[in-house]
Amino acid sequence: MTLDAATARALDHRLAVEQSKQRLPSVVAGVVSGGELVWSGAAGTLDGRADGESPGADTQYRIGSISKTFVAVEVLRLRDAGLLDLADTIGAHLPEVPFGHVTVAQLLTHTSGLQAETDGEWWERSPGGTWDDLLASGVAVRFTPGTSFHYSNTGYGVLGELIARRRRVPWHEAVQVGILDPLGMDRTTRRPVAPAAPGLAVHPLADLVHVEPEHDHVSMAPAGQLWSTTTDLARWAAFLGGHTRDVLDRTTLAEMLRPVAVNDVPGAAWTGAHGLGWQTWNVAGRRSAGHGGSMPGFLANLRVDLATGDGVVAMANATSGMGPLAADLLDLHRDREPARPAPWHADAGHADALDVVGPWFWGTYPFTLALEADGGLRLGEPGVGRGARFSRDAEGDGWTGREGYYRGEPLRVDRDADGTPQRLVLASFVFTRTPYAADADVPGGLDAHHWH
Known part of the structure; x- marks a missing residue:
């Protein structure tokens, strides 16, 4: 895919403005569309000096908490392989932990209640300790598990150990074999491999920089250890946009993206949430x-439009300062390069379900049931009241809710002796062609006077 030259110039300009206005030593970014990196840019120099070396699409930056998304995908790969269940308590796999009642799902969604950071020294700027050291430091539950969102770096250290225990190799080796190698992400590593940007802090009141320390964080490494490049991180954005190859089933990816825990601030409207990682x-x-990412000396962001699959990655070697660059680049690309809608075509492949479409009534509430292009059914408007979408079961004689109020619930069509659809039975509720149809079996029975 070729990006329009004017769009590329606009993206380059937005990147240059970010570097200058936010006083970033260097910043790199890329736009992904159709599963490919269609634009990449860079501004500034690696050491912040006017005569310094410019970064490129192959320059490594530390991606901080974006590392957590790799950990989460590997946990879901373990689930899909039957090696654990999201409802498992962590104590079933790591019996030595004092918070054994916390579930795997709660750790993934930051609803475990575990403390945000480790006790002791500032872990992001200090050499890490072993798993035993982490437990010995005292990992406490701050909130009742499952009752609120509380971002926990410590929780992802626990998930890293879970991966190691299930895969019988260190977490980063499991990620390398199961995710990075299949996606061709050979420049995503646990420690920096040249060419790599140095981690820098910019003085808030002077044009000066300070080198930040870099360590192996060992047991806390799953929370923010990985380094990557524009080219590699673009492949991860393409993955998130649906180009999962054989790494993860697309239905599992969709499961991971469902909002579970709202990042709620009292008095403010919420716009963000966390799914499974x-x-x-x-x-x-x-x-x-x-996901966003930050570690001393580095900032990173990855964002994908779920409607189009287009995405943006951005990284800088500064401890603070990067604004809404990724969101702005994504909006700029969308506005200048709108996704072309797929053409409509007639398809008679699902015509056998045509007799169930049309008006139905749940009591006195009217609904319209429509047949969709993929053979599924749409009841009302998904997301509004009891509206939902349904996928056809493998056997072909029923449907299961995939979106909306009835997600996961079975839908059955009851027919009369002539084969004419007479009732929809959905989670024990009965829909009829007319309100409380006299010729249908309606639970609770019908008054002898019927409508009067």
Whole structure:
């Protein structure tokens, strides 16, 4: 895919403005569309000096908490392989932990209640300790598990140990074999491999920089250890956009992206939430997903528009300062390069379900049941009241809710002796062609006077 030259110039300009205005030593970014990196840019120099070396698409930056998304995907790969269940308590796999009642799902969604950071020294700027050291430091539960969102770096250290215990190799080796190698992400590593940007802090009141320390964080490494490049991180954005190859089933990816825990601040409207390892955003009805990342000396962001699969990655070697660059680049690309809708075509492949479409009534509430292009059914408007979408079961004689109020619930069509659909039975509720149809078996029975 070729990006329009004017769009590329606009993206380059936005990147240059970010570097200059936010006083970033260097910043790199890339736009992904159709599963490919269609634009990449860079501004500034690696050491912040006017005559310094410029970064490129192959320059490594530390991606901080974006590392958590790799950990989360590997946990879901373990689940899909039957090696654990999201409802398992962590104590079933790591019996030595004092918070054994916390579930795997709660750790993934930051609802475990575990403390945000480790006790002791500032872990992001200090050499890490072993798993035993982490437990010995005292990992406490701050909130009742499952009752609120509380971002926990410590929780992802626990998930890293879970992966190691289930895969019988260190977490980063499991990620390398199961995710990075299949996706061709050979420049995503646990420690920096040249060419790599140095981690820098910019003085808030002077044009000076300070080198930040870099260590192996060992047991806390799953929370923010990985380094990557524009080219590699673009492949991860393409993955999030649906180009999962054989790494993860697309239905599992969709499961990971469902918002579970709202990042709620009292008095403010919420626009962000967490799914199973991924951050999600809902801005004016437009949904995106990804993750942010920060470690001393580095900032990173990955964001994908879930409607189009287009995405943006951005990284800088500064401890603070990067603004809403990724969101702005994504909006700029969308506005200048709108996704072309798929053409409509007639398809008679699902015509056998045509007799169930049309008006139905749940009591006195009217609904319209429509047949969709994929053979599924749409009841009302999904997301509004009891509206839902249904996928056809493998046997072909029923449907299961995939979106809306009835997600996961079975839908059955009852027919009369002539084969004419007479009732929809949905989660024990009965829908009839007319309100409380006299010729239908309605639970609770019908008054002898019927409508009067």
